[in-house]
Amino acid sequence: MKKRIFALVFAITLMALSVFPARALENPAILSDLPVEEQLEYLQGQGIEVPPENVRFVTVLISRFETDPDYPIGVSNPGTYELAARVGDAVNRYYQRGDRPRPEGLAARYTLQDSTVVGSWSEDFLYYNCYAYALGRTDGHYWPGKFSTVPNYSDFNLQDSIYNLACDVKADLKSASLSNRCVSMTTVRPASLSSGQSCICIRRGPKDFHFMKFDSSSWYHKPSVTNPLKYKYAPSVSKNWTNERVVEGVPLAADTYYDSAIYYFVYSKNHGSTTYTWTGNHYHSGSRHYYEYGYKCKNCGEFTSKTWKNEACSGPPCSTPWGLTPSSENL
Numbered sequence: 032m033k034k035r036i037f038a039l040v041f042a043i044t045l046m047a048l049s050v051f052p053a054r055a056l057e058n059p060a061i062l063s064d065l066p067v068e069e070q071l072e073y074l075q076g077q078g079i080e081v082p083p084e085n086v087r088f089v090t091v092l093i094s095r096f097e098t099d100p101d102y103p104i105g106v107s108n109p110g111t112y113e114l115a116a117r118v119g120d121a122v123n124r125y126y127q128r129g130d131r132p133r134p135e136g137l138a139a140r141y142t143l144q145d146s147t148v149v150g151s152w153s154e155d156f157l158y159y160n161c162y163a164y165a166l167g168r169t170d171g172h173y174w175p176g177k178f179s180t181v182p183n184y185s186d187f188n189l190q191d192s193i194y195n196l197a198c199d200v201k202a203d204l205k206s207a208s209l210s211n212r213c214v215s216m217t218t219v220r221p222a223s224l225s226s227g228q229s230c231i232c233i234r235r236g237p238k239d240f241h242f243m244k245f246d247s248s249s250w251y252h253k254p255s256v257t258n259p260l261k262y263k264y265a266p267s268v269s270k271n272w273t274n275e276r277v278v279e280g281v282p283l284a285a286d287t288y289y290d291s292a293i294y295y296f297v298y299s300k301n302h303g304s305t306t307y308t309w310t311g312n313h314y315h316s317g318s319r320h321y322y323e324y325g326y327k328c329k330n331c332g333e334f335t336s337k338t339w340k341n342e343a344c345s346g347p348p349c350s351t352p353w354g355l356t357p358s359s360e361n362l
């Protein structure tokens with residue numbers, strides 16, 4: 032008897048599992064109230080594998096989509112954005128939601144903490160992210176390296192160090208597409224810019240990257256597909272950035288943050304003024320010592336031109352002819 036009851040319960044459980052969405056319709060357990068493993072199981076059943084580093088983010092998203100079927104996603108990274116969109120669809124399927132209006136009363140419940148909104152809502156904001164915005168472009172969702180080292184998004188690794196991501200951004204700025212000859216990269220926020228120079232910065236958090244740009248004495252940014260914002264502060268590692276945002280005039284609380292080092296890029300189409308100095312390269316050959324001098328850009332540290340000089344040398348051991356400063360007349 033016990034065995035038969037067990038078998039019956041087992042069969043009913045199986046049936047219930049196989050018609051999970053239908054059961055949800057009749058008596059939906061609140062998805063976000065279920066243990067995390069069961070939430071992930073449901074997503075898995077919907078064909079969504081959640082990487083371990085995104086579990087917390089996804090569970091927060093689930094409860095946000097429960098409150099608002101059209102909850103606007105605010106992550107910059109194209110891959111994370113796609114994951115979030117699929118989670119949103121899955122949550123809406125769970126509750127059997129068709130087209131329905133956005134719940135009223137959601138508006139104005141949140142007040143932006145760290146930024147103020149710039150201008151009014153435009154559908155155009157949907158088509159570009161923070162990196163494009165920082166570069167003054169409006170035509171796509173960019174990632175570090177898109178124009179240089181990582182042309183295919185499938186090769187982009189968000190878990191790369193902030194230093195490596197910053198190097199990818201530097202390579203983008205110098206690429207043929209963005210064509211800046213002079214690019215300096217530093218973790219020190221620049222005190223001022225010369226005319227012709229622009230400045231942007233990148234930071235990353237556990238699951239997303241974000242950019243800001245400097246423009247006429249203030250810092251601006253655009254979380255993902257949302258309204259551009261003016262940051263109330265100067266960027267600083269002592270204060271986390273968040274993705275609080277404004278969509279269609281509605282301010283929304285953050286669901287992710289950025290806490291890494293901040294890399295700043297000061298860039299311009301052409302190099303600044305130069306100094307004539309030793310490049311550090313030298314070698315001895317025969318009875319002469321050869322050393323390289325050049326013109327070094329004061330802004331980015333790159334040599335804009337170089338030339339080899341030589342002096343008679345009795346070494347090795349060598350004298351230190353590279354300590355001399357030859358005249359620049361032959362360059």
Ligand SMILES: [Zn+2]
Binds near residue numbers: 212330
């Ligand atoms: Zn330069």
Ligand SMILES: [Zn+2]
Binds near residue numbers: 314320346347348350
């Ligand atoms: Zn020598």
